[in-house]
Amino acid sequence: MLPEVEKLVVIQDRDLKTAAIQKELKQLPLEEDDAREKLASDTRALAAAKLAAQENEVAMKNLELDIQTRQDSIAKLKVQQFETRKNEEFRAMGDEIEKYQKSIIDLEDRELVLMEKGEQLKKQLSAAEAGLASSQELVDEDLAAIQSRRENLNRELKELEAQRAEKAATVAPEVIDVYNRLFKSKGGLVVVPLEDGQCKGCHMKVIKSTVVSVKMEKELTHCENCGRILYWWTEE
Numbered sequence: 001m002l003p004e005v006e007k008l009v010v011i012q013d014r015d016l017k018t019a020a021i022q023k024e025l026k027q028l029p030l031e032e033d034d035a036r037e038k039l040a041s042d043t044r045a046l047a048a049a050k051l052a053a054q055e056n057e058v059a060m061k062n063l064e065l066d067i068q069t070r071q072d073s074i075a076k077l078k079v080q081q082f083e084t085r086k087n088e089e090f091r092a093m094g095d096e097i098e099k100y101q102k103s104i105i106d107l108e109d110r111e112l113v114l115m116e117k118g119e120q121l122k123k124q125l126s127a128a129e130a131g132l133a134s135s136q137e138l139v140d141e142d143l144a145a146i147q148s149r150r151e152n153l154n155r156e157l158k159e160l161e162a163q164r165a166e167k168a169a170t171v172a173p174e175v176i177d178v179y180n181r182l183f184k185s186k187g188g189l190v191v192v193p194l195e196d197g198q199c200k201g202c203h204m205k206v207i208k209s210t211v212v213s214v215k216m217e218k219e220l221t222h223c224e225n226c227g228r229i230l231y232w233w234t235e236e
């Protein structure tokens with residue numbers, strides 16, 4: 001193989017690896033988003049559990065206030081009852097007191113139900129907190145793994161860059177220019193074998209003089225169809 005071509009093949013190898021790594025690096029933020037997305041449903045569940053517990057607390061407070069109001073009314077009525085001398089009034093107040101007392105019993109029953117519900121909600125809340133915490137742990141592990149992959153890839157990238165630069169320094173700048181332009185326009189393999197008279201880049205048969213030139217290995221030869229740099233290739 002022509003020494004220049006041999007070097008270009010190495011440079012191309014490094015460039016292809018570099019492109020693959022850059023592509024992988026670009027994917028990492030998406031993987032990070034996916035990992036974080038796993039927390040979303042747990043976070044929503046926790047918020048819902050918190051809200052339910054809060055609403056239950058508020059409902060209980062309201063019941064307590066209602067009970068208190070009725071107790072105050074009963075206390076007032078009892079004072080009035082003590083002060084009145086009319087039997088009818090006394091009885092009417094007694095009826096009212098009884099009504100309030102019944103109402104208080106009813107409210108206390110409801111409060112009991114809410115208290116039991118509150119215990120349930122508290123359990124649900126701690127389950128939701130534990131769920132989020134364990135998901136967070138897994139997600140943190142995932143994110144750490146992605147980060148360490150990123151660091152490894154960046155390290156590889158630097159090594160490839162150094163190897164490429166070292167090799168490129170030994171090739172004539174105009175040859176590198178040609179190669180660079182081709183690599184950019186083709187976005188992939190640009191130094192390809194000529195096999196059975198066919199360019200392995202565009203899969204077209206090349207003309208006789210091109211075959212001869214490639215076989216001679218005296219100068220850089222391009223495929224006249226696609227412009228790629230050709231090198232001689234046989235099975236044996």
Ligand SMILES: [Zn+2]
Pocket residue numbers: 199200201202203204223224225226227228
């Ligand atoms: Zn070609």
